[in-house]
Amino acid sequence: MHEQTNWAGNHHYRATRFAEPQSVDELAALITDSPAVRVIGSRHSFNDIADSDDLLISTTGLPTSVEIDAEARTVTVGGGVRYGDLALALQQAGWALHNLASLPHISVAGAVATATHGSGDRNGNLATAVRGIHFLSGTGEAVELRRGDPGFEGAVVAIGALGVVVALTLDIVPTFAVRQRLFSGLGWDAATARFDEIFASAYSVSLFTLWDEPTVSLAWIKERVDEPSRVGEDFFGAIAEAEVRHMIAGMDVRNVTEQVGVAGPWSERLAHFRYEFTPSTGAEIQSEYLVPRARAVEAIEAVRALGPRLRGLLQISEIRSVAADRLWLSTAYETEMIGLHFTWVRDSEGVAAVLPAIEEVLYPLGARPHWGKVFAGLDAPAMYPRLGDFRALADRHDPESRFRNAFVRRVLA
Numbered sequence: 001m002h003e004q005t006n007w008a009g010n011h012h013y014r015a016t017r018f019a020e021p022q023s024v025d026e027l028a029a030l031i032t033d034s035p036a037v038r039v040i041g042s043r044h045s046f047n048d049i050a051d052s053d054d055l056l057i058s059t060t061g062l063p064t065s066v067e068i069d070a071e072a073r074t075v076t077v078g079g080g081v082r083y084g085d086l087a088l089a090l091q092q093a094g095w096a097l098h099n100l101a102s103l104p105h106i107s108v109a110g111a112v113a114t115a116t117h118g119s120g121d122r123n124g125n126l127a128t129a130v131r132g133i134h135f136l137s138g139t140g141e142a143v144e145l146r147r148g149d150p151g152f153e154g155a156v157v158a159i160g161a162l163g164v165v166v167a168l169t170l171d172i173v174p175t176f177a178v179r180q181r182l183f184s185g186l187g188w189d190a191a192t193a194r195f196d197e198i199f200a201s202a203y204s205v206s207l208f209t210l211w212d213e214p215t216v217s218l219a220w221i222k223e224r225v226d227e228p229s230r231v232g233e234d235f236f237g238a239i240a241e242a243e244v245r246h247m248i249a250g251m252d253v254r255n256v257t258e259q260v261g262v263a264g265p266w267s268e269r270l271a272h273f274r275y276e277f278t279p280s281t282g283a284e285i286q287s288e289y290l291v292p293r294a295r296a297v298e299a300i301e302a303v304r305a306l307g308p309r310l311r312g313l314l315q316i317s318e319i320r321s322v323a324a325d326r327l328w329l330s331t332a333y334e335t336e337m338i339g340l341h342f343t344w345v346r347d348s349e350g351v352a353a354v355l356p357a358i359e360e361v362l363y364p365l366g367a368r369p370h371w372g373k374v375f376a377g378l379d380a381p382a383m384y385p386r387l388g389d390f391r392a393l394a395d396r397h398d399p400e401s402r403f404r405n406a407f408v409r410r411v412l413a
């Protein structure tokens, strides 16, 4: 048994064998040789989503090709590519992605599989950029689907249940510059009463909070330089920060991307963390719930009421907005969402003890948990209207249930 853990070290993958194929041909042989297979990308998920009853495959050795098609406005990336390398290659060629997550360290295929997102009212999650997907199915067959093909909308955010993604074609846009400014001391009254105005005020808006505090600690604003600014020096009563800040008190500010209004390429501003440094703290567990935008203020007030119970466990929370999409298992399927994210200390038992209380208030509002983070319960049939179609898609591409680990069985049950 080869012991493998996730990036944060809070989860030991269940598996009896481990492989790191160096080519797509080697990968295909591994899939058909095993009764149970799962893959891991850059290991930044926090739960048992990648556990395997037999073989665990790392995509680290798969091709890291990046091919730009300027005419089609797409980039096609190999299964081993991380956003940090992709962003650099695109920027050098004058192109951009529409958005990034908080960190560029994650693999593109792994992020897409779990509906990873950044922020911005007009920005769909990262999976919405996918125009084409190429995977090896449970029978080892190469399958290619393009936007518009039957089943495509089910195959993009697939929680690893259809097979191993070996290439993705993504939409690209001409490069753009972004400036980041942080504002401290946003009052809760303004944050809730003017919620829509606040989130509409820039390309990407995040609010960082510990909930149980008199004001939101930081509003993190990312503006496109080519759009007129709607943010002055006073952000709904909050004050612009003159110094660079990390969202977690006491952490090294060298780890975060350039702030205080210095304009720079999207590739060096849309993520909160720099590729060359450790993102977040490393010693942590994360949870996140995507709540329908229409219920955002109720959700925030409900979590604030739980604030004293979260104290001691919570390093920081982040509130973001995500545009609706059509991807069957996307946490923003057909609904504009607000993400309520929690970076916890690495105390699995403590976190497990508070999650039911959070879910008790957020699930009745229509919340869906982030696929790659820690959650307690899940009623997937109630949360995902296309779950039956997804099950049929999984049966078609993986008839022997090779990719159906305990996590997927719970989702499809």
Ligand SMILES: Cc1cc2nc3c(=O)[nH]c(=O)nc-3n(C[C@H](O)[C@H](O)[C@H](O)COP(=O)(O)OP(=O)(O)OC[C@H]3O[C@@H](n4cnc5c(N)ncnc54)[C@H](O)[C@@H]3O)c2cc1C
Pocket: 007, 008, 038, 039, 040, 041, 042, 043, 044, 045, 046, 049, 050, 051, 059, 079, 101, 102, 103, 106, 107, 108, 109, 110, 111, 112, 113, 114, 115, 116, 117, 118, 159, 160, 161, 163, 164, 165, 166, 279, 280, 286, 370, 372, 373
């Ligand atoms: C510090 C930190 C910050 C984060 N910030 C954000 C954020 O801003 N927004 C957000 O939404 N999430 C965020 N996350 C969560 C993270 O983006 C997701 O967990 C994402 O899935 C990580 O990608 P990965 O390659 O590490 O996936 P892994 O954890 O390696 O794999 C996750 C799942 O993806 C599937 N998968 C991976 N590769 C493939 C493949 N080639 N083919 C098929 N399936 C595959 C597998 O089912 C696997 O089980 C953060 C995580 C960390 C650690």
